[in-house]
Amino acid sequence: MSRIPITRGGYEKLKAELDKLRNVDRNEVILAIQEARGHGDLSENAEYDAAKERQGMIEARINELEYKMSLFEIIDISQMSGDKVAFGATVTIENIDTEERKTYTIVGSDEADIFNGKISIMSPLARAMMGKKESDDFTVQAPKGETEYEIIKIEFIEG
Incomplete structure:
Protein backbone atom coordinates (compact mmCIF):
# COMPACT_ATOMS: atom_id res chain seq x y z
CA MET A 1 0.00 0.00 0.00
CA SER A 2 1.35 3.42 -0.87
CA ARG A 3 2.01 6.14 1.66
CA ILE A 4 -0.45 9.00 2.19
CA PRO A 5 1.14 12.48 2.41
CA ILE A 6 0.04 14.68 5.31
CA THR A 7 1.39 17.81 6.96
CA ARG A 8 2.60 17.74 10.57
CA GLY A 9 -0.39 19.89 11.60
CA GLY A 10 -2.85 17.62 9.83
CA TYR A 11 -1.30 14.55 11.44
CA GLU A 12 -1.46 16.09 14.92
CA LYS A 13 -5.11 17.06 14.45
CA LEU A 14 -6.08 13.52 13.42
CA LYS A 15 -3.98 12.05 16.25
CA ALA A 16 -5.85 14.27 18.73
CA GLU A 17 -9.17 13.11 17.25
CA LEU A 18 -8.09 9.47 17.63
CA ASP A 19 -7.00 10.04 21.24
CA LYS A 20 -10.36 11.68 22.06
CA LEU A 21 -12.29 8.85 20.42
CA ARG A 22 -10.32 6.21 22.34
CA ASN A 23 -10.14 7.92 25.74
CA VAL A 24 -13.25 10.10 25.98
CA ASP A 25 -15.95 9.21 23.46
CA ARG A 26 -15.54 5.44 23.85
CA ASN A 27 -15.88 5.70 27.65
CA GLU A 28 -18.88 8.03 27.40
CA VAL A 29 -20.75 5.68 25.09
CA ILE A 30 -20.01 2.69 27.33
CA LEU A 31 -21.55 4.58 30.26
CA ALA A 32 -24.55 5.55 28.09
CA ILE A 33 -25.08 1.88 27.15
CA GLN A 34 -24.87 0.81 30.79
CA GLU A 35 -27.35 3.50 31.82
CA ALA A 36 -29.74 2.59 29.00
CA ARG A 37 -29.61 -1.08 30.02
CA GLY A 38 -30.84 -0.01 33.42
CA HIS A 39 -34.06 1.26 31.86
CA GLY A 40 -35.31 -2.26 31.26
CA ASP A 41 -36.48 -4.00 28.09
CA LEU A 42 -33.77 -3.54 25.44
CA SER A 43 -36.08 -4.44 22.55
CA GLU A 44 -37.95 -1.14 22.89
CA ASN A 45 -35.20 1.00 24.37
CA ALA A 46 -34.43 3.93 22.04
CA GLU A 47 -31.62 5.21 24.30
CA TYR A 48 -29.90 1.83 24.14
CA ASP A 49 -30.28 1.63 20.35
CA ALA A 50 -28.89 5.15 19.91
CA ALA A 51 -25.93 4.45 22.22
CA LYS A 52 -25.12 1.18 20.40
CA GLU A 53 -25.31 2.98 17.05
CA ARG A 54 -22.99 5.72 18.34
CA GLN A 55 -20.62 3.06 19.65
CA GLY A 56 -20.49 1.48 16.20
CA MET A 57 -19.69 4.84 14.58
CA ILE A 58 -16.96 5.56 17.13
CA GLU A 59 -15.34 2.16 16.64
CA ALA A 60 -15.53 2.49 12.85
CA ARG A 61 -13.83 5.92 12.98
CA ILE A 62 -11.14 4.59 15.36
CA ASN A 63 -10.43 1.72 12.95
CA GLU A 64 -10.33 4.09 9.97
CA LEU A 65 -7.93 6.49 11.69
CA GLU A 66 -5.66 3.71 12.97
CA TYR A 67 -5.40 2.28 9.46
CA LYS A 68 -4.75 5.62 7.81
CA MET A 69 -2.22 6.68 10.43
CA SER A 70 -0.19 3.57 9.64
CA LEU A 71 0.04 4.80 6.03
CA PHE A 72 0.68 8.50 6.62
CA GLU A 73 3.94 10.04 5.52
CA ILE A 74 4.43 13.28 7.44
CA ILE A 75 5.83 16.00 5.20
CA ASP A 76 7.76 18.72 7.05
Missing part, protein backbone atom coordinates in the same frame (compact mmCIF):
# COMPACT_ATOMS: atom_id res chain seq x y z
CA ILE A 77 6.83 21.85 5.14
CA SER A 78 9.32 23.95 7.11
CA GLN A 79 12.10 21.99 5.39
CA MET A 80 10.68 22.58 1.92
CA SER A 81 11.52 25.28 -0.56
CA GLY A 82 11.59 25.78 -4.26
CA ASP A 83 10.03 27.71 -7.06
CA LYS A 84 7.51 25.08 -8.18
CA VAL A 85 4.11 24.14 -6.78
CA ALA A 86 4.36 20.94 -4.73
CA PHE A 87 2.64 19.28 -1.78
CA GLY A 88 2.58 21.70 1.15
CA ALA A 89 2.91 24.83 -0.97
CA THR A 90 0.77 27.85 -0.23
CA VAL A 91 -0.15 29.23 -3.63
CA THR A 92 -1.80 32.52 -4.51
CA ILE A 93 -3.61 32.34 -7.83
CA GLU A 94 -5.53 34.84 -9.89
CA ASN A 95 -8.51 34.11 -12.10
CA ILE A 96 -7.44 35.58 -15.45
CA ASP A 97 -11.00 36.62 -16.41
CA THR A 98 -12.18 38.13 -13.11
CA GLU A 99 -8.78 39.08 -11.59
CA GLU A 100 -10.02 37.55 -8.32
CA ARG A 101 -7.17 36.26 -6.17
CA LYS A 102 -7.30 33.31 -3.80
CA THR A 103 -4.68 31.58 -1.69
CA TYR A 104 -4.67 27.83 -1.10
CA THR A 105 -2.38 25.42 0.71
CA ILE A 106 -2.03 22.00 -0.90
CA VAL A 107 -2.50 19.31 1.74
CA GLY A 108 -3.45 15.65 2.08
CA SER A 109 -7.02 14.52 1.45
CA ASP A 110 -7.69 13.92 5.15
CA GLU A 111 -6.84 17.49 6.10
CA ALA A 112 -8.43 19.40 3.21
CA ASP A 113 -10.73 22.23 4.31
CA ILE A 114 -11.75 24.54 1.46
CA PHE A 115 -13.28 27.04 3.89
CA ASN A 116 -9.84 27.50 5.48
CA GLY A 117 -7.95 27.58 2.19
CA LYS A 118 -6.66 24.00 2.34
CA ILE A 119 -7.21 21.92 -0.79
CA SER A 120 -6.50 18.25 -1.33
CA ILE A 121 -3.53 17.28 -3.44
CA MET A 122 -6.04 15.11 -5.33
CA SER A 123 -8.32 18.03 -6.25
CA PRO A 124 -8.48 19.13 -9.89
CA LEU A 125 -7.21 22.60 -8.92
CA ALA A 126 -4.17 21.28 -7.04
CA ARG A 127 -3.35 18.75 -9.75
CA ALA A 128 -3.48 21.49 -12.40
CA MET A 129 -1.04 23.64 -10.39
CA MET A 130 1.54 20.94 -9.61
CA GLY A 131 4.97 21.67 -11.02
CA LYS A 132 4.05 25.18 -12.16
CA LYS A 133 6.11 28.29 -11.31
CA GLU A 134 5.17 31.86 -10.48
CA SER A 135 3.64 33.68 -13.49
CA ASP A 136 2.70 30.36 -15.15
CA ASP A 137 -0.87 30.04 -16.43
CA PHE A 138 -2.94 26.89 -16.04
CA THR A 139 -6.46 25.77 -16.84
CA VAL A 140 -8.89 23.88 -14.62
CA GLN A 141 -11.96 22.05 -15.87
CA ALA A 142 -14.84 23.00 -13.59
CA PRO A 143 -18.57 22.24 -13.74
CA LYS A 144 -19.15 25.69 -15.27
CA GLY A 145 -16.47 25.07 -17.89
CA GLU A 146 -12.77 25.79 -18.10
CA THR A 147 -11.25 28.47 -15.91
CA GLU A 148 -7.80 29.90 -16.50
CA TYR A 149 -5.56 31.04 -13.65
CA GLU A 150 -2.13 32.58 -13.18
CA ILE A 151 0.17 31.64 -10.32
CA ILE A 152 1.02 34.83 -8.44
CA LYS A 153 3.03 33.52 -5.49
CA ILE A 154 4.39 30.22 -4.14
CA GLU A 155 5.44 29.85 -0.49
CA PHE A 156 6.19 27.00 1.86
CA ILE A 157 4.73 28.00 5.22
CA GLU A 158 4.20 25.55 8.09
CA GLY A 159 0.83 25.92 9.76
